[in-house]
Amino acid sequence: MKTKSIFTTLVLLLMLTCNAMASNICEPKTEESLELNGPYTIIITGNSVIGRDGPGGYDTGVRFSKGQTLTCYGMDGSWYKVKYGNGVRWVSSSYARPYTAKPAQPVVTNYVVITGDRVIGRKSPAGADSGIRFFKGNRLPYLGVQGSWYKVKYKGKILWVSDQFGYVE
Numbered sequence: 753m754k755t756k757s758i759f760t761t762l763v764l765l766l767m768l769t770c771n772a773m774a775s776n777i778c779e780p781k782t783e784e785s786l787e788l789n790g791p792y793t794i795i796i797t798g799n800s801v802i803g804r805d806g807p808g809g810y811d812t813g814v815r816f817s818k819g820q821t822l823t824c825y826g827m828d829g830s831w832y833k834v835k836y837g838n839g840v841r842w843v844s845s846s847y848a849r850p851y852t853a854k855p856a857q858p859v860v861t862n863y864v865v866i867t868g869d870r871v872i873g874r875k876s877p878a879g880a881d882s883g884i885r886f887f888k889g890n891r892l893p894y895l896g897v898q899g900s901w902y903k904v905k906y907k908g909k910i911l912w913v914s915d916q917f918g919y920v921e
Contacts, residue, residue, distance in 0.1 A: 794832050796820045798847030807831035807842050814841055821851055862894040864902045864918045871918070873911035877901035882911055886918075894920050 796816045803814030807828045814836060816822065822834040822843070830845040866886045873884035877898050884906060886892070892904035892913070901912045902920065 791823050791825050793821050793851045794824045794834070794843070794848045795851035796822070796843070796848050801843060801847040803834075803836060803841030803843060804831075805842070809842060812839075812841060816843065816848075822848075824850075863891040863921045864894045864904050864913055865921050866890040866892070866913070866918045868917035871913060873904070873906060873909075873913060874901075875911070877912050879912065882909070884909075884911060886913065891921070892918075 796818055799818050801816040801818075803812050803816060804810060805812050808831065822832075822836065824832045824834055825840075826833045827845070828842075832843045832845060832848055834841050834843055866888055869888050871886040873882045873886060874880065875882050878901065886906075892906055892911075895903040895905055895910065897903065897915075897920075898912075900915045902915055902918060904911050904913055
């Protein structure tokens with residue numbers, strides 16, 4: 753009899769546990785659980801996309817434009833939860849997607865470091881003297897090379913310096 757009682761108790765506990773688990777699985781997601789999935793950015797892919805008051809809910813009168821980015825604070829099914837103005841709106845994933853901006857490419861600026869004194873800045877490779885002189889240690893933005901001449905920028909002007917009097921850093 754003792755074994756039957758233990759078995760019955762275990763079966764009841766198992767049934768209660770399964771019911772509790774099933775109710776958690778089927779329970780609607782709370783705002784708190786949605787916050788765990790965000791925030792991230794979404795981009796609107798449709799034209800004049802409706803902002804709804806809940807997943808599949810009523811039209812709030814808010815329209816989102818194609819290309820507009822919004823901060824998403826989670827999902828419920830196939831619906832994005834976004835904050836807009838002073839409220840929360842829901843956008844169908846049929847008309848939006850997660851958005852990752854391409855990271856800005858680092859600006860690589862090379863310089864020509866002048867190694868001589870009174871180095872002539874020329875108007876073209878081996879061309880006329882511009883009247884501008886550079887001194888040892890000057891660093892000029894490097895724009896390119898043509899033969900043995902470095903193309904540099906100085907005070908908004910494009911000038912040329914012989915590679916005999918500088919190097920690219």
